[in-house]
Amino acid sequence: MRLILSCLFFSLISFSLLGQVPNSSADIDSTEQRVVEPERPKVPKSFFIPTGIRIGTDLVALGVNAFGDNRQRYEVQADIDFHRIYLIGSYGINKYQTKGEGFEYSNDGNYYRVGIEADFLKFDPDHNTLTFGLRYARANYSELLTTNLVSPIYGPYQESLTNEAVSARWFEMTAGLRVMILKNLYMGYSFRIQLNRRIFNANEFRSYDIPGFGRAEFDNRWTFNYYLTYRLAWKEKKVMERSR
Amino acid sequence: MESIIKKSIVLILIVSIFACQVDSNCNTLNVDYVTFNTVSLNANAEEINVQVIFDSIVSPQTDSVFFLEDTLQNFQLPLSPVENQTDFFFYYGPFIDTIRFTYEKRNTVDSPECGIDMQYFGMDTAFQTFDSLIIVNDTLKSTLNAPNIKLFIF
Numbered sequence: 001m002r003l004i005l006s007c008l009f010f011s012l013i014s015f016s017l018l019g020q021v022p023n024s025s026a027d028i029d030s031t032e033q034r035v036v037e038p039e040r041p042k043v044p045k046s047f048f049i050p051t052g053i054r055i056g057t058d059l060v061a062l063g064v065n066a067f068g069d070n071r072q073r074y075e076v077q078a079d080i081d082f083h084r085i086y087l088i089g090s091y092g093i094n095k096y097q098t099k100g101e102g103f104e105y106s107n108d109g110n111y112y113r114v115g116i117e118a119d120f121l122k123f124d125p126d127h128n129t130l131t132f133g134l135r136y137a138r139a140n141y142s143e144l145l146t147t148n149l150v151s152p153i154y155g156p157y158q159e160s161l162t163n164e165a166v167s168a169r170w171f172e173m174t175a176g177l178r179v180m181i182l183k184n185l186y187m188g189y190s191f192r193i194q195l196n197r198r199i200f201n202a203n204e205f206r207s208y209d210i211p212g213f214g215r216a217e218f219d220n221r222w223t224f225n226y227y228l229t230y231r232l233a234w235k236e237k238k239v240m241e242r243s244r
Numbered sequence: 245m246e247s248i249i250k251k252s253i254v255l256i257l258i259v260s261i262f263a264c265q266v267d268s269n270c271n272t273l274n275v276d277y278v279t280f281n282t283v284s285l286n287a288n289a290e291e292i293n294v295q296v297i298f299d300s301i302v303s304p305q306t307d308s309v310f311f312l313e314d315t316l317q318n319f320q321l322p323l324s325p326v327e328n329q330t331d332f333f334f335y336y337g338p339f340i341d342t343i344r345f346t347y348e349k350r351n352t353v354d355s356p357e358c359g360i361d362m363q364y365f366g367m368d369t370a371f372q373t374f375d376s377l378i379i380v381n382d383t384l385k386s387t388l389n390a391p392n393i394k395l396f397i398f
Contacts, residue, residue: 103359
């Protein structure tokens with residue numbers, strides 16, 4: 001069910017992204033039936049000087065904090081522009097606890113992601129962005145597992161196990177959209193495919209939950225964030241003009 | 245530009261299929277029992293299965309009697325999750341044999357609904373009095389076709 005839902009969900013997002021793609025500016029020469037690409041305007045070097053920093057927070061995390069009982073997560077994200085390439089990073093703190101029959105589990109830690117994003121909206125004067133990107137992510141945390149179980153043969157037993165100084169790393173492919181809703185205030189989502197998760201130093205028991213990643217039993221998974229960001233601009237950002 | 249976006253979307257779609265994994269459904273391959281197979285050697289020094297009449301098989305770590313006056317060839321004995329070693333006493337005919345197993349345990353939180361899953365691995369014998377014994381598999385799994393232990397009875 002999860003497989004079907006996730007693939008349907010991603011297909012919907014993909015089609016919506018395709019709908020955002022600007023029309024090709026290529027013309028077709030009707031007499032020779034050849035595609036004639038217009039000459040690409042050269043991007044001035046001054047365009048690559050950063051013009052501002054966008055700082056924001058993940059609204060999904062705040063929603064989970066407000067309406068969920070098990071997790072407290074706060075995340076800030078910042079990006080800085082180099083023309084249509086964005087250097088992006090995020091940092092989050094996470095506490096999680098859960099319990100079930102015969103056990104209690106908790107973890108406490110932080111995580112960060114760094115990467116780049118490429119903006120595919122070339123001519124948008126409001127600096128709305130449709131991006132695809134790559135991230136490296138790492139989490140550092142500790143976790144505690146206490147069990148209180150009964151073996152039908154050997155009787156009751158308790159254990160208290162601690163994984164100190166656990167770390168995990170993974171990679172992400174992202175697709176995101178940011179839209180300006182007020183002057184310099186942007187909202188938008190990031191859809192993340194998290195890949196190739198590795199865990200280090202989980203010696204006492206198998207790690208259960210990774211800050212910024214989620215359930216540790218998965219090597220690969222996807223997740224979704226919705227960001228509210230504010231752009232602190234120190235320079236006017238220029239965009240290429242659409243060729244006539 | 246448009247083709248780059250399309251290629252990116254196709255790539256992400258393909259990768260997302262690999263990123264979609266099914267939820268856990270409480271199934272586990274881990275078991276808490278050691279499987280035994282009793283064997284002997286024939287005149288050609290070939291292994292043959294033999295049945296042994298055990299008066300009883302017990303552990304000092306529990307009041308339970310695992311087998312009482314049973315004829316056994318393939319059988320299972322549970323390891324203790326309370327400690328990292330379990331002793332077994334085998335009474336058969338005029339003999340009493342002992343095995344002390346040592347092992348590692350690793351807990352995994354399956355889910356709040358499914359609870360804790362425990363894996364036993366690195367099993368070894370700290371002490372044993374049988375004529376001969378071979379550890380075929382030192383990890384306890386339900387998928388293993390071979391027994392964990394071959395007991396040689398002469």
